[in-house]
Amino acid sequence: MNLLELSGVHTHIGAYHILHGVDLAVPKGQLTMLLGRNGAGKTTTLRTIMGLWHASQGRVRFGDKEITALQTPQIAGLNIAYVPENMGIFADLTVKENMLLAARAAKNASQMDDARLKWIFKLFPAVEKFWNHPAGKLSGGQKQMLAVSRAIVEPRELLIIDEPSKGLAPAIINNMIDAFDELKRSGVTILLVEQNINFAQRLGDTVAVMDNGRVVHSGSMTAFSADAQLQQSLLGLAL
Amino acid sequence: MLKRLFSHDSPRSHLLAMLLITVVLGLAFAPFIFPGVKALSVAAKVLVFIVLVASFDLLLGYTGIVSFAHTMFFGIGAYGIAISATRLGAGWGAMLVGLGGALVVSLVLSFAIGLFSLRVRAIFFAMITLAVASAFQTLASQLSDITGGEDGLTFKLPELISPSFEFSDEPFLGVSLDGRLLCYYLLFVAAVVLVLALLRIVNSPFGRVLQAIRENEFRAEAIGYRVVVYRTTAAVLSALFATLAGAMLAIWLRYNGPDTSLSFEIMVDVLLIVVIGGMGSIYGAVIGATLFVIAQSYLQDLLKLANSAASDLPWLSALLSPDRWLLWLGVLFVLSVYYFPTGIVGRLRTRALR
Amino acid sequence: MKGMDFDWKPLLLVPVLALIALPLTGSFSTWLTLTIAGLAMGMIIFIIASGLTLVFGLMDVLNFGHGVFIALGAYMATTVLGGLSDWSTADALGRNLMALAPALVIAMVAAGALGLLFERFIVRPVYGQHLKQILITMGGMIIGEELIKVIWGPAQLPLLPPTAMAGTVFWLGAAIEKYRLFAVAIGLVVFGGMAWTLSRTKVGLLIRAGVQDREMVESLGYRIRRLFIGIFVVGSALAGLGGVMWGLFQQSVVPQIGAQVNVLLFIVIIIGGLGSTGGALIGALLVGLMANYSGFLLPKLALFSNILLMVGILLWRPQGVYPVANR
Amino acid sequence: MLETKDLTIRFGGHVAVNGVSCAFAPGTLTAIVGPNGAGKTTYFNLISGQLKASAGTVSLDGKSLSGMSPSARTHAGLGRAFQLTNLFPNLTVLENVRLAVQATRAGAHRHGLNLWSIWSDHKALIRRADQLLAQINLKSKEYATVASLPHGDQRKLEVALLMALEPKVFMFDEPTAGMNAAEAPVILDLIRQLKKDKSKTILLVEHKMDVVRELADRIIVLHNGALVADGDPAEVIASPVVQEAYLGVAPKEAA
Amino acid sequence: QSGKDIRIAHIYSNTGPLEAYGKQTAIGFNLGLEYATEGTMTVNGRKIVVMEKDDQGKPDVAKSLLAAAYSDDKADLAVGTSSSGAALAMLPVAEEYKKLLVVEPAVADSITGDKWNKYVFRTSRNSSQDAISNAVAQDKDGTSIVLLAQDNAFGRDGMTAFKESLKKAKVVGEEYLPPATTDFTAAAQRILDKFKGTAGRKVVYIVWAGAANPFKVSDLGLKSSGIEIAGGGNILPALVNYKPFPGMEGSIYYYFGIPKNPVNEWLVSNHYKKYKAPPDFFTAGGFAAATAIVTALKKTGGDTTTNKLISTMEGMSFETPKGKMTFRKEDHQAMQSMYHFKIKVDPAFAWGVPELVHEIKPEEMNIPIRNKR
């Protein structure tokens, strides 16, 4: 069963026509990799799902609900977490405050789920270390960790993440791979945009490749990994 | 040749070019096309505002500094002429002394303010200039021995540009050839020269760097531009041009007072004109100032007409009463932000791109 | 954690200023009169500024039209108190309050309602764009002022405090207007309410986050739109309250009553640091004290005392005493 | 020769860069690696002048740079691309590069402010900018505004600005982060070409070990602000500190 | 000539901070014309046409409006305006165009003083008249006075004239406050200090224009030290602040209940009829300007030649709601009565009612001539 489904989605930004009929299915409980060259429209697709830009044509379905025309807070309220490409860190707020905002159920820091925080601190030690620091002062990679931590501070049904591994040291990337694996096992569905091939191969269950505002290939990761020619033609290189 | 005169900054829209030509021709022949003292006063005010607004755009539109102290320099220019004419009498020498003095004062003040602008954040800077400008206005009305206080100064200028001077008894094309006419053309020439100079400055490599600083000051510094120097220079230049605009105003009015050249109202008008015209474009200042000053000057007359037309609807006529012209000016403020987010110039240029 | 300790230095500014003034004023009772009057004046200024700390300090809306709500509040009070003049001129505190309470409430409701309209038609298109905010809110201000003139006329209207709040009490030889004591009480309530709400709920955090990156806050599932409307309305209502208090203090209202205090309010908020309720209170108290001390010692200086105060504070702390929002 | 001596910076109690002394010779590409938050970007910031050191000095060819503003250091020959893209968002791609070209030539403060010539008369600057755009495959987008570029193209432009400065020292901070695997080679090729010019000093912060392995002549490792390893790439990568703290091979708490 | 319209430009603040004042003047002026022409709006067969113009309280606007009125609209003469600054800026225009300007209601002394020219007449009182009449009202043996005024030309000039004309009372201090002052505590403390060691009656004499209520100084320790406050008259909304001070004395330019003459009766009853309210301070002034002009026009037989009008008006007397006024030949200032009043509280009125103590006739005031001819 597909938790999220886009059919024939067109998106315009101002006068520019960016997405030209995206069809994308994200199966429940799996990790879907969205690949493609720079400018293929991956980020735009994610933003369209989140309602940050609205589809001019086509439909977006989540569960059994059509979300095409919903507003962003409503969409997020359906238990979806999103990590944007630019990370969306609130630079003036401390790390703690950033996390607190992501924890919708908590009214103040003491109400955040301790066990889950501990888990996060283990994955991303920097989040704990800089708990009371302004998030704007973090290093590039630390910000990226915070952005991902925010998305997992509470259990969500769907995680949508735009390039989480950029700027992270290999050790941390390993942590993150473990984390996503764990989340997946607990039943979370994940939609990931990634450039890091290694990352993609180790985690992906299904794969979709975009080019020029369309999904030009979709299928299972194993099949895709095996077919070097397909990779070459779609991504311009072999994995 | 013509292109060089305009520093290769073409209007990039036929409609805009037509509008500009209309405005320039209209202003050049204003005394003959629009007879009457009032029309000439409006035209003169347009000239002054074109220079004032263009100078402000150098600061706001090109450098991205929001300052409310611009009218302060406008006022300094006006007071320079007013005070020297009052003290030294109605001579050309006195005018030059006043102008020179005003320029020096503006230079020093704007230099200080320009340096200060780097110390605090943008909003704070804007608010500080607001406070400084209001303090300066208070100061001008307090120093009544020099400035004439709140009543201001009425003064005489050289005979040649005074209304009483007639250099021909015969009216030419129905217009009497007097000092007022000469004065108008003095302003016209000054405005043309100053606007062309500003155009040159914003289209120089220097002007381009200002835009870069506006966009991302941090990166501009990183690629090797000394932001302090550029910003301060822009602040000083813009202040000097505003001072000249102030002098033009005083020469035309032969009067100056705190409300006339220092009030916050003028500052807001200038801001609005920049936005209506289109920020970051000297042409925007020209078009914006023309439209706004004309609208402002004739709004009351227009309302008189509307009011009598609506006289059988009492509530409507209360709103359309000429007494409430400011209400409609306020509406104009709101609508122009709604409908001209990129200003007239921006609008016309995007249209031309289609 | 370092930097998390409470920063107490700015709190000392108020007593330090008062102590510096003590030897200069010469007589103790004069000093006491000036100090109490200054603090009370500061409280009144705080009440009018409180709405703007929300709207400008937290929401980052450079609202030059804030004065409209102040004026509307004051004018509503003239109407309500005029209608209830029997009660407000009665020589009994209870009945005075019965007249004043509806005046305050109606003023706040009216200003809040206007705030709702203002947010929808004036502010909404220009969130995040300072320059346009300045222009469009100036436009809103002009429209509001003119409409007030259409409704209430252009002339100055009297607005006298109820009988029990007129006059003076004496304490240790210092003359204290009763009305100021009332204002202090209201100011403390406003301060307490705001400080509590902002520190105990996520509201303050959400607004600061929303100003920086509205999309991200929405992506986290918060309806930031509604919150912004709500805060704007509260800010406007507080301005309405401030208008009543200011009008009663001046004992008269003119349509420009709001515009006249605009610069002062911005100064208070800058001194306090953006978004800080406590900072705004300190800023307001300093402004009130400075005005009284300098008015007594050197009246000429009183004209510029606010600006000198602001420049002084900014040289010490370029972001104001307690910056919350970092812009 | 770029040299730092005891370079240190503290933020409150936190020492982000801790007494780093290191010299970088022309003709070598030094990769700087280390866990997130190790102080790599901060080290760059200290060298290029965005941050003022709490202690220590920076010098280039024997001339001290300490106390110079970032713009002065740029003129002294330091060039820098940023980790988080940092461009002129509402100007066109061409204009971005042209400004960087201009900074090194006409209009730079050394030559006066240049406020009385017309910018479009400076044809050479525009030609040079065009040339650079062609080199990084962005020529087709030269009139697009930067804000509308996809992330990957913005990263490329970031590098183009650095190339335009023609510095003696190139500092790259994760130039290929977020860049598509098909596009990254364009940047890597550029760096390879630079390496051929033996007068250039190149510093590269990079998390992708395959890239580091291929390009680096030398690796230095920063950890908690301190320089913990320095030397030949193969050796350093094999060292325990890198294996554990950085690559996380033997899982142990990092940072 | 006869048959052609007589064109009068009336420039006043129809908008801007002085809007309320300007509106009163305009009403008064039109009522005055109606009264003086007995409702015909004609003099000698020539119809009077009034062109109303709004100077927004701005001197530069007033100045160009006047020039446009004389030149574009062919006005024969002009009346205006509310703000002193604007009126001062208008004076040279009258001289340039060699046309008559009747100043009303601006009060600055310099209008008929050093900035005066022969085309300028003024029906309104000047600051000296205000100050001197107030001095007459306060000038008693054994009185010590502290002056409290705004720190601007209006405040300082008024106080100088006031001081100069005191004979018996003694000025023990002067306080000039920023015009925007709202908190008077500091001033009250300074005033208390100034009275230290004085005996006898103690009075603070206040000249103030603006929204804040300076009478609050009384509450800030002055009343309890036995210090009285005093001030000149004002418009009705401002007289509300006088209500808590029954018995306070001063002098006023006009209050509708004071003058007893047919003109005022006509004005009050017609104003009530039309506007359901009594005429105010500036209504009377506008009225006086109108009667002055019509009286002059009647004398010239409708001739609007400027020099003719000037020579007619110099020394001319005319009837106004304040009784007879006379343009002094030397400086064209209308000599007029002022009213020494005492505040009474009457529950029927929202304001403190000024009751006439004594009409101060022009002869009782020695108004200096300050212009140079």
Ligand SMILES: Nc1ncnc2c1ncn2[C@@H]1O[C@H](COP(=O)(O)OP(=O)(O)OP(=O)(O)O)[C@@H](O)[C@H]1O
């Ligand atoms: N604000 C905008 N205005 C105009 N065009 C835009 C805007 N944002 C993106 N685009 C265009 O939309 C297209 C798709 O961009 P998008 O950011 O979705 O690509 P992407 O696949 O995420 O690329 P990358 O891997 O580099 O992040 C690009 O051609 C880009 O130029």
Ligand SMILES: Nc1ncnc2c1ncn2[C@@H]1O[C@H](COP(=O)(O)OP(=O)(O)OP(=O)(O)O)[C@@H](O)[C@H]1O
């Ligand atoms: N301005 C600052 N104020 C306080 N702390 C800072 C500041 N800048 C950096 N830091 C801290 O210094 C440390 C080093 O940061 P830096 O950005 O240099 O790391 P980095 O090695 O570049 O990491 P990454 O690989 O994640 O980019 C981090 O822990 C960061 O939180």
Ligand SMILES: [Mg+2]
């Ligand atoms: Mg992307």
Ligand SMILES: [Mg+2]
């Ligand atoms: Mg880094």
